[in-house]
Amino acid sequence: MPELPEVDTIARALRSGKGSAPLPGRRILRFTTTWPRHVDRPSITTFRRRIKGREIQSVERRAKYLVFPLDIGTLLIHLRMSGDLFMRPPGSDADDYVHSIFHLDNGWELRFSDARKFGRIYWTQDPEDVLGDLGPEPLDDAFTIEVLKQKLLAHRRQLKPLLLDQSFLAGMGNIYVDEALYRARIHPLRQSDSLKMPEIKRLWESIRTSLIEGIRHNGASIDWVYRGGDYQNHFLVYKQEGNPCGTCGTSIQRTVVGQRGTYYCPDCQRENKP
DNA sequence: AGCGTCACCCGGACGC
DNA sequence: TGCGTCCGGGTGACGC
Secondary structure, three states: OOOHHHHHHHHHHHHHOOOOOOOOOOEEEEEEEOOHHHEEEOOHHHHHHHHOOOEEOOOEEEOOEEEEEEOOOEEEEEOOOOEEEEEEOOOOOOOOOEEEEEEEOOOOEEEEEEOOOOOEEEEEOOOHHHHOOOOOOOOOOOOOHHHHHHHHHOOOOEHHHHHHOOOOOOOOOHHHHHHHHHHHOOOOOOEHHHOOHHHHHHHHHHHHHHHHHHHHOOOOOOOOOOOOOOHHHHOOOOOOOOOEOOOOOOEOEEEEEOOEEEEEOOOOOOOOOO
16 A cells, blocks of 8 residues: 555656656646546546646655646545556556556656556645645654644544544555554554653654655555565564564564554553553 | 544455 | 455545
8 A cells, every 4th residue: 555655656756757758847638547436526527628738847745645736736646555656658558457547748658557446536726625634744844753742642542543644644554654653662552642752752753764764665565566665575563463573572463453454563562551 | 532334446365 | 276255455424
């Protein structure tokens, strides 16, 4: 599931055109899809009209969204579970699971592969319509320890679901939340307002370290979606059930928190109840 | 406000 | 080999 590091890696690839052609500066000639429900808003008819002939100015990332500012309006894509976005040169063979295609003015195609069809595409005049409720970017300078502290204390919630809540903090998903909590040595069920300052500092550092490490490895290639990254080979706890903890040797355990598979070290992340 | 549940999807894992 | 069933997971809607 593409999270911040995976989406960031995709944005970087589309931007630089490494191994393909850079996307910025290209115009969209037309949009074809075998899965019209990919387009969330506006209606598919209006969507086609809005993007036809538009020039893609740049490729940005906000939370797990890919953001494409156009000469008029903004195109946004959320990959959700199984989505991937890549460029293909003129005359390329069809790819498995590609349901939506942006045909570009240089003959290349921006292809949206999405095996489980959870992905969503938006066009809007004002990106805040889509991005407005998102929490802070964890890697921004504005996201300080003090900001995290204030936000944690403002809620009385289990830590893991809180960190997954995109309006609390933007960009973390199941993998990086588990990795960050493990690095911080904090139990996923801890109440957010029970954390003491040393723990908050560890959590802040761990969130950033986990995401930066993910980005450094170009994200993780999982769920059979190869993304070029290899962070899946460096997970400390995620999907490591039964393997020894790298710190203490205890078996990593899997449990369920808020309906989500959750991996942790029962020894290092011991401080259970608030 | 916080939490649980369900729906949306379908490839892959697993059981028979 | 093949068929049926279940699982997982980002997000949003809904109910308590």
